[in-house]
Amino acid sequence: MTDWSQLSHAYGSAEDIPALLDRIEADPSDEHWSALWSALCHQGSVYSASFAALPRLTAIAATAADPKEQVNAVHLAAAIVAGADQLNGLGDLRAQNAQDIAVLLRRANEHLRTVPDRTDYIYLLEAVLAFEGVPVWGEELACGLVNEEYQTSCPRCETDLFVAIGEYGHFSTSGDYALHDDVERAPLRPADPGDLHGIGLRLHSLALGDGQGEVATALTYLFGGARCTDCGADFVVADRMGEFC
Secondary structure (H helix, E strand, O other), rough: OOOHHOEEEEOEEEEOOOHHHHHHHHHOOOOOHHHHHHEEEEOEEOHHHHHHHHHHHHHHHHHEEEEEHHHHHHHHHHHHHOOOOOOHHHHOHHHOOOOHHHHHHHHHHHOOOOOOHHHHHHHHHHHHHHHHHHHHHHHHHHHHHHHHHEEOOOOOOOOEEEEEOOOOOEEOOOOOOOOOOOOOEOEEOOOOOOHHHHHHHHHHHHHHHHHHHHHHHHHHHHHOOOOOOOOOOOEEHHHOOOOOO
8 A cells, every 4th residue: 555645746745645636536627637737747847656646547547437537647647657767766667657557558549549639639649659658759749739839949059949830830930929020930841741750650640540630730840841040050840859848
C-alpha cells in the first residue's frame, strides 16, 4: 500500500492525493481535474506522488463510464510519464510502471480513432509518443499545434522567432504579429507529404487516417521550411524541436 505521507507533490505532502482522486471518480469536474494537474504536473514538473498516482489514472482511463474522463486521465498520465527523467533518484520509472503505461498507450491509440475534437486529438498524438518514450516529441508536439504558434530561435543569429501555424496564417517572424500588423512575415514552406519520412510521415499518416485533415495540414508546415526575418537563414521548423514553447 502506498504511504502517501512519504511522497510529495507541487505543494508539499501528498497525503491529500487519494481523496482528490476519489473526488474525481465521484465528481469528475474541471475544477477537480485542474487541482490534480496542478499538484501532480505543475507547469510540466513532476514529483514522487505523480508516478504513485499512475495506477489510479490508468484505472480511470480504462474503466470510466464517460469517454471524456478516460481522455482526461490519459492526458495527465502522459504528461507525468513524459517527465520521468526529472526524477533520477527514483530509478527507471518507465520500467517500474511498464504495465500501466502499456494500458495507457492502448487507450490513447483507441481514442485517437474516435475523438472528434482537434485539440484532444493533438494531445492524444503527443500522449502516444510520451508513452512510447519518444524523446522531445512526447513533450513538445502539442504546445504549438494547439496554440497555433511555436516560439523558437534562429539557428544562425539566435534571434527569438514566432512560427505561426493556424488562424493568423503560416509564417515566421521576429516581430510581435499579434499586436502589430506591419511586422515582416516570411511565409512557411510546407513539406510535400510525399517527401515526409520518420516521425513526420508517421504523424501525418495517422492524422489523415483518423480523418483529422486540418491537423495533417498543420503537420506539413511543422515539418516544412521557415526563414529568419532578421538574418535570412533558412531552417526546418521541426529541427528546432527541443527549443519550442
